[in-house]
Amino acid sequence: MPTKTMQRKIYKPSEIVDFIVIGSGASGGIMARELSRAGNSVVVMEQGPRMGPGDFEHDELKYRNLSGITNNPNTNPQTFRSDPNQKATRVAGRNPLTYARIVGGSSAHFNANFWRLHEIDFIEGSKLGPIEGASLVDWPITYAELEPYYTKVEWEVGVSGLAGASPFDPWRSKPYPMPPLPVKSSGVLFERGGRKLGLHPYPAPMAINSQVYKGRPPCAQCGLCGGFGCEVMAKSSSVWTVIPEAEATGRCEVRSDSYVFRIGMDQAGRATGVHFFDNKKVEHFQKARAVVVCANGSETPKLLLNSATPQFANGLANSSGKVGRYLMFNKGGGVAARFENPLNEYKGANVTRVIHDFYDSDPKRGFYGGGGFDARSGGPLTWGQSVPDGTPTWGPKFKEYLESYNYWMTCAGHGTSLAQETNRVDIDPELKDAWGVPAMRVTYKDHADDIKHAKWMVERGKEIMDAAGAVQIDPGEVGAANGGVHLLGTCRMGNNSDTSVIDKYHRTHDVKNLFLCDGSSMVTSGRGQPTQTIEALAFRAGDHIAKFARRGEI
Ligand SMILES: Cc1cc2nc3c(=O)[nH]c(=O)nc-3n(C[C@H](O)[C@H](O)[C@H](O)COP(=O)(O)OP(=O)(O)OC[C@H]3O[C@@H](n4cnc5c(N)ncnc54)[C@H](O)[C@@H]3O)c2cc1C
Structure with a gap:
């Protein structure tokens, strides 16, 4: 962990860093640690503020009802409809898709139930499919390929439980x-x-x-986990675990209050960095050799769709038309x-x-x-x-x-929630957020x-x-269902570039130096508690992406 006297690394936007990681949540924190430990320079862009242990409050009204630390329906509005033929509308006082908008993301305020997927979850398509109206398919990886990374999550991040x-x-x-x-x-x-x-x-x-x-205390039994940050740091959130470890490399900057609204692209179809607003809503451009989006199952597709260029007119990495589709919760x-x-x-x-x-x-x-x-x-x-x-x-x-x-x-x-093509996140044709960025529209039934x-x-x-x-x-x-907090499947992984957005190493099929790794990568929903899987995927992807970088394959 960095000590109080340790100087936090700061990069200039004009410096070309090796990687930008967008989002500092469950997956982004791990990605930052793995890539910076592998010797890369990394900037983590996080739209929310950085809160220390003493900043969290036991205020149920503020945190549960008034978006104290979550995406706020007034500034980050979303629209919802259950039928793709309807006009989507705002839901009074709440957003359909909720996540924590702070350093640590939803790993900072979740309940912290940690379930592994089972072997069957990865192969339900071939064992139980097809199912009418759904797209139940196999993952391009198996439980056996992910098992070492589930174990890594438990030991690196810190999980309590009884094996067997x-x-x-x-x-x-x-x-x-x-x-x-x-x-x-x-x-x-x-x-x-x-x-x-x-x-x-x-x-x-x-x-x-x-x-x-790992230097953090046990649970103080305060009773306020779900929706709250843990002020004794007993909850194994990215903000107390992998993020300080990434910063301790001296190669990783976590840039809070930095809202990425577009991924920069060049004529050759490569990502060049990200356009973002700072806390005064001033626009900047951070240059990078590669971009890894870890912004969660709602914001990742929104960002890709908002990053359309003449070459990628339907949105970035969307030649399949699948970006934003197959949204799943856990019913x-x-x-x-x-x-x-x-x-x-x-x-x-x-x-x-x-x-x-x-x-x-x-x-x-x-x-x-x-x-x-x-x-x-x-x-x-x-x-x-x-x-x-x-x-x-x-x-x-x-x-x-x-x-x-x-x-x-x-x-x-x-x-389970079955993946359906019509359940999706896309861009509302009219609504904009407080930064003037086109807002997300959610369609779900x-x-x-x-x-x-x-x-x-x-x-x-x-x-x-x-x-x-x-x-x-x-x-x-x-x-x-009219919303959810498990935001899954919207940029699913797969071997076929016609039916998926990323390959089994989380590289987008369309843009060689653009990777996505978060809840959006999941192919099926599992049975709830998706975060250990999201974190295992991030450890695995971090391993592979670091190898690609070492071999000059990015
Ligand atoms: C109240 C609650 C309780 C939960 N309980 C559990 C549980 O017990 N067990 C479980 O497994 N799961 C639980 N979850 C779900 C869990 O928190 C998520 O599955 C997990 O955090 C998702 O990880 P992620 O990396 O995909 O995204 P997140 O952890 O949401 O991280 C995404 C980060 O990206 C940032 N970001 C997004 N867009 C941008 C942008 N354009 N620019 C810059 N930054 C951006 C966000 O602010 C956020 O910090 C719960 C969720 C909630 C809301």
């Missing part, structure tokens, strides 16, 4: 570097219910320290359950137990879809804002409702199987909570 505890886990080459976090009440009850049904609950793998790891269904005694779920990491018995898609169910369950709860403010119909919002009944918070937990199911699977999950959730002894169970409603 789930009989459904894919094979692994090494155990977790830290034991699991302490179990919470929700985890104990969920485990009890699961075991009664013959299921196999196990300690949740989490990107949160359970003991001192799921679950239940809320009330217990007789207080659970005190307001403290501790969000999740401590998981069940993966239903991970695989099973043709006997009559639809495609699989997933995992975990035991969790929301924050008290969210509870206070989610008053059920028929409950007064004042007086003794309201007080009773507020106080009941402490007796409830959620059995949350996380599942669940596949019928996604909905069937989510409803099926609700039934399984009811059974688990019933077996756990719940005194009241509220089945979650399975509505149409």
Whole structure:
């Protein structure tokens, strides 16, 4: 880690650096570390501010409702429609696609559930496809190719868990570097219910320290992970892990408050650098030999489409027409359950137990879809804002409702979303953001199987909570998806340049010195908790891109 006295490297925009990495989140931080450790000069462009541990607040209203650290619908607006023939409109007070707009990206404010994909995830196309209305295809890489990088994530970034505890886990080459976090009440009850049904609950793998790891302390059990930055640095976010390590090379500058609005291209069809706004909205151009976009599954396609040139009239790297398409979330269904005694779920990491018995898609169910369950709860403010119909919002009944918070937990199911060509991120024809940059338009409609699977999950959730002894169970409603935080698949990888945007090394098929690596690279959605996969892909891509640079193949 850089010490307080260490001078942070600063490059002039006119200097030609080896790599620009756009985005400093889960993937961008790792890419920066791998490329700078390999001896390259690197500038990381991050549109959001850099926050230190003491800058984060425990303010649910600000962080959950007022876009305190996320993309803000007032300044970074998006439009939404469920049907490509409709006109997309803004959604009052929120953006459909949400991510953290700070150094560290969404790795700084996520819940930190870390699931590996299983072997089946990479080959579902050939095992289960085709599925009408969907593009379920195999990945161009296998679990075996990614396994060393899953392990690298666990040991380099810091993940707690118990290897071998789930009989459904894919094979692994090494155990977790830290034991699991302490179990919470929700985890104990969920485990009890699961075991009664013959299921196999196990300690949740989490990107949160359970003991001192690489100089960072263990979790302080404050209870505010999802949506919040970790002020004790126990959450293994890029901002506390790989970014300081990249900077410690002396070759990496992390340039915050720098919003890239276009990738520069020359006549020969090569990327030359990036056009960006600084914090005063002044335009600059940073030169580079190569560009790696790690801006997430929503912003990466937006940037490529906004970077069209006469040579690339449909957007950069878009000869296939697939940039922005196959947007996936993780559809799921679950239940809320009330217990007789207080659970005190307001403290501790969000999740401590998981069940993966239903991970695989099973043709006997009559639809495609699989997933995992975990035991969790929301924050008290969210509870206070989610008053059920028929409950007064004042007086003794309201007080009773507020106080009941402490007796409830959620059995949350996380599942699959099928890739569909019409689900996409593109550019709104009219709307612009606060910088005058054309804004993103989101088109999304669940596949019928996604909905069937989510409803099926609700039934399984009811059974688990019933077996756990719940005194009241509220089945979650399975509505149409109108947004998400797992932003996946919009620049999918593949061997065929007609049907994918990047190759298996994350190089765009169309532009030799342009690489993309983030949630947009994913080919299928997995079952939720995509970030360990996104990080494993970044370690793997970083390895290959550094090799290409050494061999002069960029
Ligand atoms: C509340 C919440 C909880 C979550 N919980 C979990 C969980 O428990 N487990 C899990 O696996 N996943 C979780 N996720 C999802 C997870 O955070 C993301 O999958 C992951 O961070 C995506 O990594 P990424 O590198 O693709 O993008 P990000 O981490 O989003 O990083 C992208 C970065 O690029 C920057 N950027 C974008 N465009 C530009 C531009 N034009 N110029 C400069 N900078 C730019 C952004 O500001 C951002 O910092 C959660 C997400 C949210 C919002």
